[in-house]
Amino acid sequence: MLGKYQGSGRSGAFDWYFQRISGIALVIGLFAHFVVLHFLTDPPLTYAKVMARLSSPIWKTFDIAFLVFAVYHALNGFKMIIDDYVHAPTLRSLLIGTLWVVAIVFFVMGFLTIVSL
DSSP, X not given: OOOSXXXXXXXXXXXXXXXXXXXXXXXXXXXXHHIIIIISSOSSOOHHHHHHXXXXXXXHHHHHHHHHHHHHHHHHHHHHHHHHHOOOHHHHHHHHHHHHHHHHHHHHHHHHHHHHO
């Protein structure tokens, strides 16, 4: 017997699957970041070297993709926690709406930072 709470009516399989995909993409991106910045760059790492790397469209694309995966992974993780533990529909809607606003703000701020460099 489920009781009063019947869930959202979705299985969550899509969210679960893409949480794993975004996690793998983040690990690969983080590994690439560390290899390029900490092993392939002559020490010391300076502001000028970072700016030279960020002036490349390839690295900007890489950083934007990394940002998309990071924001999605965080948003989806928090959404899954809210779905699991918040049973009141009004509170759940309020929290997920707030989560979307925060995610959009973080994405826009990150995107503008990457593109403006």
